[in-house]
Amino acid sequence: MTGAVTEGARPDQARRHNRTAVLRRLHLDGPCTRAVLVTELGLNRSTIKAVVDELAAAGLVAERVPSMRSGAGRPSLLVLPQPHAAVVLAVDVQVEQVAMALVGLGGELLGRCSWKLRGRSREPVEMITRIVDSTEMLTEELGRGVVAAGVSVPGMVRQEDGLVREAPNLRWFDVPLGQRLTAALHVPVRVGNDAELGALAEHSRGIAKGISDMVFLAADVGVGGGVISADSPLRGSRGYLGELGHMVVRPDGRECYCGARGCWETEVGEAALCRALGLPEDTARGVVVAELRSLDTHSLPGPLDEFAEWLATGLVTVVNMMAPELVVLGDLFTALPATVVEHVRGIVHARSLVSRAVGGTRIEISPLGRDAKLVGAAELAFEPVLGAV
Ligand SMILES: [Zn+2]
Numbered sequence: 001m002t003g004a005v006t007e008g009a010r011p012d013q014a015r016r017h018n019r020t021a022v023l024r025r026l027h028l029d030g031p032c033t034r035a036v037l038v039t040e041l042g043l044n045r046s047t048i049k050a051v052v053d054e055l056a057a058a059g060l061v062a063e064r065v066p067s068m069r070s071g072a073g074r075p076s077l078l079v080l081p082q083p084h085a086a087v088v089l090a091v092d093v094q095v096e097q098v099a100m101a102l103v104g105l106g107g108e109l110l111g112r113c114s115w116k117l118r119g120r121s122r123e124p125v126e127m128i129t130r131i132v133d134s135t136e137m138l139t140e141e142l143g144r145g146v147v148a149a150g151v152s153v154p155g156m157v158r159q160e161d162g163l164v165r166e167a168p169n170l171r172w173f174d175v176p177l178g179q180r181l182t183a184a185l186h187v188p189v190r191v192g193n194d195a196e197l198g199a200l201a202e203h204s205r206g207i208a209k210g211i212s213d214m215v216f217l218a219a220d221v222g223v224g225g226g227v228i229s230a231d232s233p234l235r236g237s238r239g240y241l242g243e244l245g246h247m248v249v250r251p252d253g254r255e256c257y258c259g260a261r262g263c264w265e266t267e268v269g270e271a272a273l274c275r276a277l278g279l280p281e282d283t284a285r286g287v288v289v290a291e292l293r294s295l296d297t298h299s300l301p302g303p304l305d306e307f308a309e310w311l312a313t314g315l316v317t318v319v320n321m322m323a324p325e326l327v328v329l330g331d332l333f334t335a336l337p338a339t340v341v342e343h344v345r346g347i348v349h350a351r352s353l354v355s356r357a358v359g360g361t362r363i364e365i366s367p368l369g370r371d372a373k374l375v376g377a378a379e380l381a382f383e384p385v386l387g388a389v
Contacts, residue, residue, distance in 0.1 A: 159239025
């Protein structure tokens with residue numbers, strides 16, 4: 001959390017810094033009183049008053065008497081972010097569907113839509129046209145436009161300009177998605193890797209809130225990982241970090257499209273889950289999830305024993321390398337039976353030095369589920385907005 005501005009900063013810099021800190025606090029943690037802002041941000045009462053007055057004059061926040069009163073005396077006013085004052089577009093491009101949402105200041109969902117891609121074109125030009133058309137529909141319904149957009153893509157994304165370098169499961173290579181959407185939507189557009197945005201979502205609004213070091217691992221068709229280290233996303237060279245799914249866990253395993261053999265993704269991705277469940281590899285997502293949920297959660301061993309072994313094998317390395325306090329399992333992994341997750345936890349703890357050193361690395365299912373990447377895309381869009389409005 002951003003604290004008091006450093007001494008010696010110019011007054012306008014200090015004002016901007018404080019304004020961003022207050023707005024960010026209200027956006028991520030919800031309404032609170034001026035007194036709470038004073039305590040949490042380490043600023044004095046007159047500074048908070050000036051910032052809140054300024055934000056209220058701009059229509060970004062409103063002040064209201066709280067409905068529940070405790071104790072005697074004058075009630076402290078609640079400062080509330082105003083959702084319609086700054087609305088962003090969030091887009092989650094998955095292999096089988098595209099989901100879109102309008103998200104207001106404070107994180108309120110103000111509209112959403114989605115469409116299936118199964119059996120349909122995944123050509124970038126057609127997808128971009130559909131995203132732009134759907135944005136028009138959503139903003140017309142809401143009666144206002146968006147100030148920025150964030151897009152999640154299952155592939156390697158160049159951070160500075162949103163070029164999708166490679167998204168093999170979409171068959172996208174060198175697609176200038178950020179530039180094209182910026183030109184079509186006429187607002188700043190930021191694009192991120194899906195697992196990176198899943199991590200951002202869990203860290204800002206989900207189960208990893210308040211946790212400085214965490215890993216988000218998700219299986220869609222592929223497997224990706226996002227890492228938060230010391231409260232910041234690890235992005236690697238040009239933002240390409242995240243290909244944890246291509247860590248080789250089984251050198252004599254199946255060939256992977258990436259050129260290696262026995263990648264983690266080939267052992268724990270959607271196709272591997274289908275094989276473990278005795279389903280064809282192209283089984284529809286809904287059927288795979290239903291089959292997972294129907295497993296007898298009380299019986300071990302079961303059909304997912306080998307799958308659990310490979311999931312744990314990769315996780316041991318991830319935990320040893322990154323030393324996360326928490327690993328969040330997202331997307332298709334959220335449908336895993338609790339006994340399988342418990343089994344994986346046990347193996348990781350038994351084989352990871354780091355897990356033993358910290359008394360057991362937490363491994364949990366994502367509470368945001370399939371919305372995690374949409375939430376992360378919205379937060380990616382909000383980051384520069386909070387400092388600019
Ligand atoms: Zn691979």
